[in-house]
Amino acid sequence: MIPMPDQQAPDQVISAPRTGPLMINMRGVSKFYVSEKAALADCDLEIGSGEFVFIVGHSGSGKSTFIRLLLRELLPTKGQIIVAGQDLVKLKNWKVPYLRRNIGCVFQDFKLLPNKTAFENVAFALEVIGKSRHVIRTQVPEVLRLVGLEEKIDSYPDELSGGEQQRVSIARAFVNRPPLLLCDEPTGNLDPQTSLGIMKLLERINKTGTTVLVATHDRDMVDNMRRRVIALEGGRVVRDQDRGVYGYVD
Amino acid sequence: MSINVGYFARESWQNFQRNWVMSLGAVITIYLSLLLVGVFLITGVVVNGIVKGVENKVTVQIFLKDGAATEDVDALQRQLDSDPQVETVDYTSKAEALEKFKKNMGTPEIVDQLEGNPLPASLDLALKDPRQVRVMAAKIMKNELFLKVADRPDDPARSLRYGQEIVDRLFAFTRVIRLIEVVFIVMLAVVSLIFISNTIRLAIFARRKEIGIMRLVGASNWFIRTPFLLEGVIQALIGAGLAILSLAAMRAVIMPRLAETLKFLSLSLSGGAMAQISIALVVSGIFIGLLGSLFAMRRFLKV
Numbered sequence: 001m002i003p004m005p006d007q008q009a010p011d012q013v014i015s016a017p018r019t020g021p022l023m024i025n026m027r028g029v030s031k032f033y034v035s036e037k038a039a040l041a042d043c044d045l046e047i048g049s050g051e052f053v054f055i056v057g058h059s060g061s062g063k064s065t066f067i068r069l070l071l072r073e074l075l076p077t078k079g080q081i082i083v084a085g086q087d088l089v090k091l092k093n094w095k096v097p098y099l100r101r102n103i104g105c106v107f108q109d110f111k112l113l114p115n116k117t118a119f120e121n122v123a124f125a126l127e128v129i130g131k132s133r134h135v136i137r138t139q140v141p142e143v144l145r146l147v148g149l150e151e152k153i154d155s156y157p158d159e160l161s162g163g164e165q166q167r168v169s170i171a172r173a174f175v176n177r178p179p180l181l182l183c184d185e186p187t188g189n190l191d192p193q194t195s196l197g198i199m200k201l202l203e204r205i206n207k208t209g210t211t212v213l214v215a216t217h218d219r220d221m222v223d224n225m226r227r228r229v230i231a232l233e234g235g236r237v238v239r240d241q242d243r244g245v246y247g248y249v250d
Numbered sequence: 251m252s253i254n255v256g257y258f259a260r261e262s263w264q265n266f267q268r269n270w271v272m273s274l275g276a277v278i279t280i281y282l283s284l285l286l287v288g289v290f291l292i293t294g295v296v297v298n299g300i301v302k303g304v305e306n307k308v309t310v311q312i313f314l315k316d317g318a319a320t321e322d323v324d325a326l327q328r329q330l331d332s333d334p335q336v337e338t339v340d341y342t343s344k345a346e347a348l349e350k351f352k353k354n355m356g357t358p359e360i361v362d363q364l365e366g367n368p369l370p371a372s373l374d375l376a377l378k379d380p381r382q383v384r385v386m387a388a389k390i391m392k393n394e395l396f397l398k399v400a401d402r403p404d405d406p407a408r409s410l411r412y413g414q415e416i417v418d419r420l421f422a423f424t425r426v427i428r429l430i431e432v433v434f435i436v437m438l439a440v441v442s443l444i445f446i447s448n449t450i451r452l453a454i455f456a457r458r459k460e461i462g463i464m465r466l467v468g469a470s471n472w473f474i475r476t477p478f479l480l481e482g483v484i485q486a487l488i489g490a491g492l493a494i495l496s497l498a499a500m501r502a503v504i505m506p507r508l509a510e511t512l513k514f515l516s517l518s519l520s521g522g523a524m525a526q527i528s529i530a531l532v533v534s535g536i537f538i539g540l541l542g543s544l545f546a547m548r549r550f551l552k553v
Contacts, residue, residue: 071466094470094471097465097468097469097470097471098468099468100465100466100467100468101467101468102468105466105467111459111462111463111466113459113460113463115268124463124464124467125467127257128464128467128468128469128473128474129467129468129469130473172467176467176468
């Protein structure tokens with residue numbers, strides 16, 4: 001294990017054991033791409049239901065691989081991953097869409113469809129999983145209200161600010177009330193003030209019982225929120241800390 | 251399920267409106283490819299007709315000696331007629347033979363110089379499969395009745411004529427023509443498949459973002475695929491329809507003129523053949539549209 005270059009080195013893994021039901025359980029997970037070097041090496045992690053967790057680390061530390069493994073865009077080379085009670089290694093290909101209905105996803109680049117309004121973008125997520133029109137008409141305005149966009153319901157993405165677009169994308173991820181929300185650099189394109197609003201929103205979603213996992217570079221955010229922090233470096237978990245801080249000197 | 255039908259219809263229509271340039275590109279590609287295939291199919295049918303016409307001119311002629319007993323000739327004709335290989339047997343009398351000869355000669359006056367009628371009567375056989383002509387000739391040569399009525403019983407081979415010198419070369423030639431036809435059509439089909447699937451791939455590539463989001467929010471692969479496949483089929487149908495219309499127009503305009511110019515060849519294209527070609531175009535269009543869409547989508551649907 002690589003020693004941490006900061007003051008937290010002596011107590012690298014100081015998170016208390018999870019007691020409640022688990023949302024994510026990784027056992028000895030490694031992922032190799034073509035090269036010899038592991039993108040993720042021998043990860044053991046437990047994330048309980050309803051937790052709010054930051055994944056921090058430099059570029060290439062394995063954050064993206066981590067997220068993609070949870071979404072089952074990738075299969076681990078070794079080890080076992082259980083998400084929301086599903087063993088991802090044993091999960092059949094055709095069942096993957098059903099897994100993803102239980103995982104909301106938020107990305108740095110929002111991934112909104114430019115030719116659909118805020119309402120239509122959120123409704124799209126329900127349409128494609130076969131929800132009825134009635135459900136769509138009641139749930140979409142409700143979730144847009146939750147993210148604070150009831151006024152902009154008929155605006156197209158290019159009429160919205162970056163923060164508003166990210167709110168739409170969070171609304172889309174959350175409209176189906178998934179038990180797990182994965183956020184990959186959700187504030188990467190936003191200014192600090194807007195980022196704060198997004199984080200507050202994620203916190204509010206977490207309070208409804210949703211497990212929230214945020215991969216981020218945003219030092220201020222992590223330091224302010226004082227939530228569980230998992231630090232990755234060279235594909236290894238080098239720190240796992242309840243009420244942690246960002247802890248890197250960039 | 252009712253909601254899904256609505257969704258697919260709405261989504262397909264919207265996609266068509268938003269991506270009509272791409273759709274138009276696909277339709278035109280399919281149209282031109284199928285038109286080319288159609289032109290070649292029609293050419294193939296016409297050439298086949300010509301080849302068949304030429305081949306059917308290959309008959310077996312049995313020359314009869316003057317004064318052969320009528321009942322023997324009749325018996326031979328009946329016997330040949332019952333042979334499963336034989337299509338028709340026609341009797342040509344001495345007078346008819348002379349008449350024909352006169353007609354075929356450019357200068358009938360020369361024929362008038364002849365004393366009497368030197369031409370023998372004959373039985374003319376058309377075969378179901380003209381390529382069997384040699385086998386048939388050999389069979390007839392062993393026939394007792396034939397030997398009885400043949401013009402030259404001492405040399406039966408000379409009482410039979412079936413174009414010994416040219417049949418083999420003729421059939422070798424028609425075989426090559428048929429082979430060329432098939433090779434061309436197969437090549438064209440392959441080229442159009444590549445063309446069309448590439449065009450569809452472009453259209454799908456333009457919408458990979460949408461597909462990515464659908465996968466992200468957990469749409470099943472069939473749910474993602476269906477609108478694209480429907481679109482592919484609709485495009486193929488439109489393209490095939492246009493190709494068929496163009497071919498029908500060509501047939502109406504060009505075929506009569508071609509037949510006029512090339513009178514000596516039996517040029518023809520029946521409505522039935524045209525209908526068959528149309529059906530083939532529609533079916534292969536749909537097949538290519540579906541296959542092209544499926545191929546093109548595969549890499550965007552990896553889990």
